[in-house]
Amino acid sequence: MLRKIKLVIIDVDGVLTDGSIYVDQNGYETKSFNIVDGTGITYLHRVGIKTAIISGRTSKAVIHRAKELKIEDVYQGSHNKLEAYVIIRDKYELKDEEICYIGDDLIDIPILRCVGFPVAVANASPIVKQLSVYVTKTKGGSGAVREVAEKIITFQDKWHIIMERYLNPSVRSTI
DSSP states (O other): OGGGOOEEEEOIIIIISOSOOEEOTTSOEEOOOOHHHHHHHHHHHHTTOEEEEEOSSOOHHHHHHHHHTTOOEEEOSOSSHHHHHHHHHHHTTOOGGGEEEEEOSGGGHHHHTTSSEEEEOTTSOHHHHHHOSEEOSSOTTTTHHHHHHHHHHHHTTOHHHHHHHHHSTTOOOOO
């Protein structure tokens, strides 16, 4: 199942973040993203695995972070996440079994039931955990996405691609 993964779709609140929402005195919302998760996303890209974001909420911080991480497909305000999922899947002409989804709450269930590798973060709803093939050891916002990225890369026997740039500094990828 992990060997087939070509796309990882990630929820935001509770997965890429710890679920906290910070609102300043002017009503501006900010979020805290973990750099370790960003590194995991970069690693996925480096080995040729695409990533996407589907979030039920809308935030400028998500757009900014997605641009930093070169995530092209970002769907926010998706109260029916399955619609965004189908658009992304069809865009890349993928089969459900070629997709991993990382979620944490009930709104994620329809996608978790479709994909080949459904993942719940450690602090996910118990029902989401039951419907997932894998539950991370790490909580959302604390490196759970990196944990999943490393698991997929390892199972696809592509870890040498990541290590090459560190073991042979003269070799640099474009990412």
